[in-house]
Amino acid sequence: MPPAIETHDLRKIFGDKVAVANLSLTVECGEVFGFLGPNGAGKTTAVKMLLGLVTPTSGEGRLFGAPLSDHRIRAETGFLPEHFRFHDWLTASEFLTLHANLYRMPRDVIRRRVPELLDLVGLTPHTSKKLAAFSKGMLQRIGLAQALLNKPKLVILDEPTSGLDPVGRRLVRDIIRQLRQEGTTVFLNSHLLSEVEITCDRVAFIKHGEVVQISPLQTLVEGELSVAVRARNLRPEVVSGLSRWSRDARADGEHLSLTLQSERDLPEVNRYLVQQGVDVYAINPHHISLEDLFIQVVGTDGGL
Amino acid sequence: MAALIIARLTFHEAARRKILLAALLLGIVFLLIYAIGFYYVNQEFSRSSSGPGLLERNEIRNFLFMAGMYVVNFLTVMMTVLTSVVTISGEVASGTIHTLVAKPLRRWEIVLGKWLGHAAMLSLYLLFMAGGVIVIVYLISGYTAPNYFRGLSFVWLNALLLLSVSLFGGTTLSTLANGVMVFGLYGIAFLGGWIEQIGSFMENQTAVNIGIISSLIIPSEALWKRAAFEMQSPMVRALGFSPFSAPTVPSAAMIWYALLYAVVALVLAMRQFSRRDL
Numbered sequence: 134m135p136p137a138i139e140t141h142d143l144r145k146i147f148g149d150k151v152a153v154a155n156l157s158l159t160v161e162c163g164e165v166f167g168f169l170g171p172n173g174a175g176k177t178t179a180v181k182m183l184l185g186l187v188t189p190t191s192g193e194g195r196l197f198g199a200p201l202s203d204h205r206i207r208a209e210t211g212f213l214p215e216h217f218r219f220h221d222w223l224t225a226s227e228f229l230t231l232h233a234n235l236y237r238m239p240r241d242v243i244r245r246r247v248p249e250l251l252d253l254v255g256l257t258p259h260t261s262k263k264l265a266a267f268s269k270g271m272l273q274r275i276g277l278a279q280a281l282l283n284k285p286k287l288v289i290l291d292e293p294t295s296g297l298d299p300v301g302r303r304l305v306r307d308i309i310r311q312l313r314q315e316g317t318t319v320f321l322n323s324h325l326l327s328e329v330e331i332t333c334d335r336v337a338f339i340k341h342g343e344v345v346q347i348s349p350l351q352t353l354v355e356g357e358l359s360v361a362v363r364a365r366n367l368r369p370e371v372v373s374g375l376s377r378w379s380r381d382a383r384a385d386g387e388h389l390s391l392t393l394q395s396e397r398d399l400p401e402v403n404r405y406l407v408q409q410g411v412d413v414y415a416i417n418p419h420h421i422s423l424e425d426l427f428i429q430v431v432g433t434d435g436g437l
Numbered sequence: 438m439a440a441l442i443i444a445r446l447t448f449h450e451a452a453r454r455k456i457l458l459a460a461l462l463l464g465i466v467f468l469l470i471y472a473i474g475f476y477y478v479n480q481e482f483s484r485s486s487s488g489p490g491l492l493e494r495n496e497i498r499n500f501l502f503m504a505g506m507y508v509v510n511f512l513t514v515m516m517t518v519l520t521s522v523v524t525i526s527g528e529v530a531s532g533t534i535h536t537l538v539a540k541p542l543r544r545w546e547i548v549l550g551k552w553l554g555h556a557a558m559l560s561l562y563l564l565f566m567a568g569g570v571i572v573i574v575y576l577i578s579g580y581t582a583p584n585y586f587r588g589l590s591f592v593w594l595n596a597l598l599l600l601s602v603s604l605f606g607g608t609t610l611s612t613l614a615n616g617v618m619v620f621g622l623y624g625i626a627f628l629g630g631w632i633e634q635i636g637s638f639m640e641n642q643t644a645v646n647i648g649i650i651s652s653l654i655i656p657s658e659a660l661w662k663r664a665a666f667e668m669q670s671p672m673v674r675a676l677g678f679s680p681f682s683a684p685t686v687p688s689a690a691m692i693w694y695a696l697l698y699a700v701v702a703l704v705l706a707m708r709q710f711s712r713r714d715l
Contacts, residue, residue, distance in 0.1 A: 147714075184539045187714040208541035218532035220446070222453040234442050235540040279536060 135198030137162045137287045137318035138183060143192035145178050145342075152178040154342040156192070160335075162286070165309060165319040167333035167350075169326070169423075171431055175342035176322045177215055180291050183320070184212055196287060208236060211280035215291040215322075217272045221265040225256055225275055228264055229282060236283040250278035255304065270301045277308065287318045294328050306332055330423040338430045346430050350423070358396060362389040363415040364406065371409045378402055393418075439542035443550025444557065447524065451558055456520060460562055467512075468569040471505050472577070479578045492672075498580040499670035503681045505570040506668065510592045510661050513563050514623065517596045518603055521555045522616045525607035525710065534715055545707035552604055552703055559596045567592065588668035591692070595660040598695055599623065601702035602655070608710040622655040630658035637685045645685060652687065656695040659687040 138160040145153040153175040160166045170176050181187040183194065185201055199206040219228060226247055233243040251257045254274035264272065273293065280288055290309075294302045309332045312319055323329050329336060330350065337347045367384045375382035378398045379391035393399060399418055406413055451457050478501060482489055489497065525548070528534040537547060567589050575581055582588070599619060606615035633648020635641075652659040666674070666686045673679045 181715070186535060186538055188712070204541050204543050206541075207539060210539070212536065212539040214532065214535040214539075216532050219536060220450070220533055222450060231442070231446060232536065232540065235439060235537065235542060237541065276536070 134162055135195065136160060137164070138166075138194070138196060138320060140183075140194040141192055143179070143182055143194050144190050145175075145182060145187060146190045151342055153182065153189075156339075156342070156344060158337055158344055158347065160318060160320060162197075162318050163313070163316045165313050165332055165334045166321065167329035167336035168320060168322045168339065169324065169329060169336055169427060170339035172324065174339045174431075176339060177291060178342075179339070180289055180320070180322050183289060184210065208283065209286045211283060211285035211288045213273075213276045213280040213288075213290045213293055217269075217276040219264055219272065219276065219279075221267075222263060224261050224263050225251060225267075226260045228275060229278060232279045233282050238283060246282060250281060253281070253308070254278045270297050273297055274301065274304070277305065281308075281312075285317065287320065288312060289320045289322070291322045292324070293321070294323065294325055302328065326423045326427055336423070338427065340431050348426075357392060357394060358418050358420045359390065359392050360399065360402070361415075361417045361419065362391070362406070362413065363387050364389055365412045365414070367411055368409075371406070371411060374405070374409070375402065387414075439540070439546040440550035440553060443537075443547050444554035447551050447554025448558060451520065451554075457558070460516060461565070464562070464566050464569070467508070467566070468573060471570060472573045475501055475505075475573060476577050483578075494578075495580055496670055496672055498574065498578050499582055499668075499673065500679070502570065502574050502580070502582050503665060503669060503679070505574070506567060506588070506592070506664075507661075507681050509563070509566045509570060510595065510664070512566065513559060513592060513596045514599055514657070516562055517555070517559050517599045518616070518619050518623070520558070521551075521600050521603045522607065522619060523612045524551050524555065525604060525706075526610060526612040526615055527607075529713075529715060530612065538715055544711040548604060548608065548703075548707045548710050552600060552706075555600050555604075556597060559600065560593065563589070563593055563596060582668045583670070584667040588664040591660045591664035591667065594692075594695060594699070595657055595664075598655075598660065598699040598702070599657060601699045601706065605702045605706035605709065608706050608713060623657055625651050626655045626658035629654075630662060633685060648685070652691060653694070656687075656691055656698055659691050660695050663687045663692060 136159045138158070140159075141157050143153060143156040144151070156175075156179055168176055168179070178187060182189050183196065183201060185204065185207065189201070194201040196206045197209060220231070223231065229247045229250060230243055233246060238246065248257070248260070251260055254277055256271065256274055256278070259267070259271065264275065267275065277290075277293065280290070290305075294305050297305065306328065309319055309321070319332075321329065321333060333350055335347065335349050338345045365387060367387070367389060369384075372382055372384045372389065375391055378401065379393055382389065382391040391402075393402070396418065399416070403413065403416060479498065482494055482497065525534075528537070534547075538544060571581070571585055602622065603615060603619045606618050609615075610618060629648045629651020632644050632651075636644020636648065663686065665679075665681045669679060669681070
């Protein structure tokens, strides 16, 4: 089975500005993929290229093996655009029916699917309300429903939670989780790191239009952790003895800090300290967060 | 077909935004005033036995008919441009186009759909307004203008031509710039038409050439002149001058040119929109 998304050196230049430079990535089917980067890094342009809204200057991309320019493949995709501006003179159900028609869904399926999705995003009470009367959060919900009408194999969400209140965010998270269970590929473009941390399998960091790093979130969770220990009777030879587990063990009065490669080392370190006669008051392991990684990869200048 | 869905959407939007209602209500007011005016003028010269003979009466009726059609042509042009000038550029600017384009359809289908939707709307409008004038004139006086069907179809073609041009502008320009362009072109044609008319009356070839060149830039006014030529009375035709028509009648070649112009503008609009980054 070809990957859901595959791009090779995808590049987009607007005038003399390089919006996306050499974007190469592969998203496997069923993956929830986070696309991270500071504002202006080229995330939205990249998404637009995937959906045929923007033609790449050079490079190549495929969705399920079909070239990006092939409009038929978009029958398998769902898209929630960034600013969720829709035809606001339509009612919620008219809006979904219109887009279902554009997906060429059969009439009986549409009649079943529209109320189903209105229910999923919690807008059933507003079925006959015009979108012009919708709040930002409601528009985002109806946009999300629109992106799921055709039971797509690939859902591309451009900042799906940026305008939502906590309830709405949880809804989006739940929907993404449900999509993952159903085997749907999700491409999530977001700068809300906590969202990505919770939902994604893999993340790509993009800066100045280029992928800087792609890492599975699992290794982030299981990987390196920094440990802060509060203890008394920390003799220098005990601290240097920690070099078995950590290269950067450092003591400052009662405070001992060290970095471990894995959580598995934690009990051994504890045992060692106790055996050496150290009085341990607290051990606080701290995983490197996505935010730390983001700052590490992208830099504090925000890629500007 | 996606184009038909978009065409229906265009229609739906015009109805929801009360464009259809406004056009209908003002159209009724227009026809009402026209009918009252026509009725009293007709009554005036029908009553007195010493008044004009049948031939002259029909001349006056034709004159009033042409005045009505002149306004209908103008209103149809306005309707066409005002409603279509925003349809593509507006959706691009607001971003509503994104969810449409991300669907399994080809971009040109959106342009074609919008063209079909607007064409259907303005056809109905023209039919209502011009049909109203024709029926009013007939019911009150029993008069029918010559070749009114052919004349009407040139007015119709004029609207379709401007629709294609304004859609093409919409794929490239902002709404405001597009409006300025289409009305600017229409203004050139309008002015050129008058220069040609006066030039031909005064037998000034340069002025006539200016008119022809402006008709080549956009053959909009030429279509009206041809429509007027078809519908005017034989006497005006023989006289060769009236406020609504020209002594130099646009040739059949100019009609074909206008048709080709409309088709090319539409094709260019579809092509341009397919290439555009959104």
